[in-house]
Amino acid sequence: MTIEVKNLVKKFGSFKALDGVDLKVNDGELLALLGPSGSGKTTLLRIIAGLDWPDSGDVAFNGEDALAQGARERHVGFVFQHYALFRHMTVFENVAFGLRVQPRAVRKDEAAIRARVKELLDLVQLDWLADRYPSQLSGGQRQRIALARALAIEPRILLLDEPFGALDAKVRKELRRWLRSLHHEINVTSIFVTHDQEEALEVANRVVVMDKGRIEQIGSPDDVYETPATAFVHGFIGESIELPIQVEGGVIRLGDQPLALAADGLAPGASKLFVRRHDMLVGPPGSGTFEGAVQHVRNFGPVQRAEVALSGGETIEIDAPRDRELRAGDTIGLNPRRYRIYAGA
Amino acid sequence: MTMQIAEPVSLTPPDARARAHAAAARDSLRTEPPAVRVVIIALAVLFLSVFVVLPLVLVFAQAFSKGILAYFAALANPEALSAIKLTLLVAAISVGLNLVFGLVAAWAIAKFEFPGKTFLITLIDLPFSVSPVISGLVFVLLFGAQGYFGGWLRDHDIQILFAVPGIALATTFVTFPFVARALIPLMQEQGTQEEEAAVSLGASGLQTFFRVTLPNIKWGVLYGVLLCNARAMGEFGAVSVVSGHIRGETNTMPLLVEILYNEYQFVAAFAIASLLAMLALITLIAKTVLEHHLDEGQDVNDH
Numbered sequence: 001m002t003i004e005v006k007n008l009v010k011k012f013g014s015f016k017a018l019d020g021v022d023l024k025v026n027d028g029e030l031l032a033l034l035g036p037s038g039s040g041k042t043t044l045l046r047i048i049a050g051l052d053w054p055d056s057g058d059v060a061f062n063g064e065d066a067l068a069q070g071a072r073e074r075h076v077g078f079v080f081q082h083y084a085l086f087r088h089m090t091v092f093e094n095v096a097f098g099l100r101v102q103p104r105a106v107r108k109d110e111a112a113i114r115a116r117v118k119e120l121l122d123l124v125q126l127d128w129l130a131d132r133y134p135s136q137l138s139g140g141q142r143q144r145i146a147l148a149r150a151l152a153i154e155p156r157i158l159l160l161d162e163p164f165g166a167l168d169a170k171v172r173k174e175l176r177r178w179l180r181s182l183h184h185e186i187n188v189t190s191i192f193v194t195h196d197q198e199e200a201l202e203v204a205n206r207v208v209v210m211d212k213g214r215i216e217q218i219g220s221p222d223d224v225y226e227t228p229a230t231a232f233v234h235g236f237i238g239e240s241i242e243l244p245i246q247v248e249g250g251v252i253r254l255g256d257q258p259l260a261l262a263a264d265g266l267a268p269g270a271s272k273l274f275v276r277r278h279d280m281l282v283g284p285p286g287s288g289t290f291e292g293a294v295q296h297v298r299n300f301g302p303v304q305r306a307e308v309a310l311s312g313g314e315t316i317e318i319d320a321p322r323d324r325e326l327r328a329g330d331t332i333g334l335n336p337r338r339y340r341i342y343a344g345a
Numbered sequence: 346m347t348m349q350i351a352e353p354v355s356l357t358p359p360d361a362r363a364r365a366h367a368a369a370a371r372d373s374l375r376t377e378p379p380a381v382r383v384v385i386i387a388l389a390v391l392f393l394s395v396f397v398v399l400p401l402v403l404v405f406a407q408a409f410s411k412g413i414l415a416y417f418a419a420l421a422n423p424e425a426l427s428a429i430k431l432t433l434l435v436a437a438i439s440v441g442l443n444l445v446f447g448l449v450a451a452w453a454i455a456k457f458e459f460p461g462k463t464f465l466i467t468l469i470d471l472p473f474s475v476s477p478v479i480s481g482l483v484f485v486l487l488f489g490a491q492g493y494f495g496g497w498l499r500d501h502d503i504q505i506l507f508a509v510p511g512i513a514l515a516t517t518f519v520t521f522p523f524v525a526r527a528l529i530p531l532m533q534e535q536g537t538q539e540e541e542a543a544v545s546l547g548a549s550g551l552q553t554f555f556r557v558t559l560p561n562i563k564w565g566v567l568y569g570v571l572l573c574n575a576r577a578m579g580e581f582g583a584v585s586v587v588s589g590h591i592r593g594e595t596n597t598m599p600l601l602v603e604i605l606y607n608e609y610q611f612v613a614a615f616a617i618a619s620l621l622a623m624l625a626l627i628t629l630i631a632k633t634v635l636e637h638h639l640d641e642g643q644d645v646n647d648h
Contacts, residue, residue, distance in 0.1 A: 051541050071544045078545040084538035088560040098546035101556070146542075153546055 001062055001156040001189045002027050003048060008057035010043055010213075017043040018054065019213035025191060030183045032204035033193045036236070040213040041193045042161055048191065049159050050074045061156065074157075077150030077188075081162040083142040085134035091145050092130040095120055098153035120148040123182070140171040144178075151186070160192035164199065172196075176203050197237045201225065209233050231342035234274040241280060241316045243273040245341070252341075255312040260289050261336075267343045275336040277319040278303070282326065288333030292316075297326050308334065404622050407615035419613035420620075427593045428601040428617070434509065435584075435597060436577040439517035443573050444566070447524025452558075454525075455532030456540070469525050472518055481515050481586025507589030512597065515583040520576045527569030531562055531639075564638040571635065575628040579621055 003025040010018040017040045025031050033041040046052040048059060050071030059066040066074060085094050095117045099108055108116065121127040124144040134142055143163055150158060163179070164172040180203050183190055194200050200207050201221040209216045209224055209232075217229040228234035235242055246253045247266045252273070253259065261273075285291060292308040295315070299305075303319045306326045310316060318334065320326060377385075409416055419425060450469060454462060472480060486492050488505040498505060505511045539561065543553040559566075581599040588595040596604065598617050605614035 049545055051545065071541070072547055072549065074545075075547075076545060078542065080538055080542060082538065084542040086539055086542070086557055086560075097543070097548070097556070101543070101546065101548040101552045149542075149546065 004060045006058040008054050010054045016213045028187045030205050031191045032200035032207045034200040034207055035210035039210040041210050045159050045193050049076050049078045077155030077158045079146050079150050079160040079163050081165045083146045087134050091132050095149045095152050124148045139167045158188050158190040231272050239277045241275045245271050245273045247271050257312050272342050275339045279337040280318040281335045281337050282320050283333040285331045285333050288335040290334040294326050294330040404618050408619040411612045415612050416616050419616040424593050428596045428598050432578050432598045435513050435516050438513040439577045440574050442517050443524050450525045451528035451532050454529050456537050469522050472521050477519050477582030480518050481583035484515050484587050511587040512584050515587045516577050516580050519580050519583045520573045523573035524569035527565050531565040568635045571631050
């Protein structure tokens with residue numbers, strides 16, 4: 001099933017949750033909507049599910065207008081951040097719900113329903129919890145049951161709203177890997193919303209980065225990390241050093257200091273220089289593009305994270321390998337191995 | 346190198362000391378000396394005994410003062426039986442109506458956003474803030490002989506005032522807030538996610554209501570119904586204005602108690618009053634049980 005979203009606009013009062021969103025999702029894809037809270041990603045997901053309605057724009061499934069149908073007819077599996085399990089039903093009945101509410105004409109008989117629920121509980125590896133109530137489960141178990149419940153109706157599309165947002169870090173990592181292999185197995189077109197870049201980059205085939213109701217970039221996890229399309233994407237994905245610079249007459253200046261960086265093809269005016277923390281290479285004083293004094297060093301396994309006060313007055317954080325130990329008070333030269341410049345302040 | 350131990354003490358005393366310290370800290374949180382505590386508790390118990398328990402005991406004592414036979418004879422009196430029947434009928438009508446209205450109002454307030462929502466919530470509370478006598482008078486103004494609809498009703502030979510419909514209307518008005526008030530916070534807290542999940546799984550509106558919403562609020566509904574029923578059976582002021590006090594016809598139990606008392610028929614008056622008192626006791630017990638279930642429901646709700 002493909003999903004096509006065209007020029008979607010949704011306002012809540014004066015707040016623009018979606019501001020002209022266009023998106024195409026391919027059949028069988030696992031797509032991540034990534035953005036900070038308030039970026040409109042959950043609103044987009046809810047509109048695709050039929051739980052919210054846009055002010056204008058189109059949503060089509062396989063070329064068919066989806067907005068003409070309610071959530072009930074769309075056949076979309078939805079997994080909520082807080083699980084939304086039916087608290088008065090057992091795990092078994094939760095998963096069976098979608099099968100039991102089908103119109104009499106197409107409803108399966110009791111034996112078939114039982115077999116299907118058993119199959120789904122096996123799929124999420126929780127068949128031993130069938131008689132428990134949601135309150136007796138851990139967060140990770142609840143979310144897997146919620147997923148089994150959504151899959152019971154054999155959805156054409158699977159939508160997951162911050163599925164691991166309420167779980168602790170360790171469980172989250174396990175479930176991430178599990179979701180990826182599950183998607184490989186069932187291969188249904190899936191979109192999941194997250195504000196966790198690591199999650200998006202690790203799980204998804206493609207990542208959609210959103211900010212303020214607009215799509216900033218669509219691309220593979222490598223694309224959005226290696227070639228961020230906008231300053232926002234560079235700042236949001238991966239750990240970046242951000243420096244305000246001026247481009248004037250072919251020269252880049254940080255404050256009043258000219259930098260030995262190529263300014264070819266850059267528009268003059270205020271711009272932003274982005275460097276990944278680990279792309280800032282440390283050298284002896286006087287050897288680099290930047291000069292700075294080490295303020296503070298912390299060690300994180302293979303890297304040392306140093307706070308460096310640049311001679312221009314800015315303070316940055318760099319990640320350096322531990323082959324040469326840095327100490328507070330050292331004066332060092334810094335050279336960006338790779339960098340990107342975006343016009344605009 | 347030698348280890349220096351600053352204070353060579355054995356292991357147990359610090360432990361015991363720590364425990365004593367913790368106990369002292371706990372006690373110091375309640376700074377009142379024991380005597381003051383006893384006095385405060387005694388005052389509360391005394392007040393409750395004099396103002397609540399004693400009257401209740403007196404009601405039963407008076408009811409049985411001429412023996413158990415007189416008690417049952419008073420209850421078997423046709424006037425008493427008719428009052429009991431009318432009270433049950435009116436309570437059934439008003440609880441039924443308020444169950445439906447309360448559910449609808451709570452649903453609208455908890456699940457939707459619309460302009461005037463705060464005003465609607467205030468309006469629901471109106472019967473609580475208005476004297477029941479005024480609630481009754483409103484219906485006299487509407488349906489009385491000189492009222493807005495009085496002429497039309499007389500022409501069509503419909504009797505509302507001084508008859509069952511008037512009593513039921515007044516009671517319904519006075520007891521309207523109970524079910525809605527019990528449900529609004531509960532439904533607001535539960536949110537709409539489970540309903541959204543049900544709809545996305547293919548459930549219709551009715552299926553969603555009966556399979557998801559209703560089971561989640563059933564204890565709240567029962568709680569509201571219970572309080573609504575207690576008030577409906579005990580309502581005096583509003584009913585007194587619209588009933589007309591026709592003996593054997595439009596007297597509810599509370600009205601009959603007053604009439605009998607004014608006629609110095611103490612045993613009969615207190616016999617009926619004892620029924621109302623028993624209703625109150627049963628309500629209290631049921632309320633405690635329901636509150637226990639409501640609390641449990643909240644535990645299940647944690648994310």
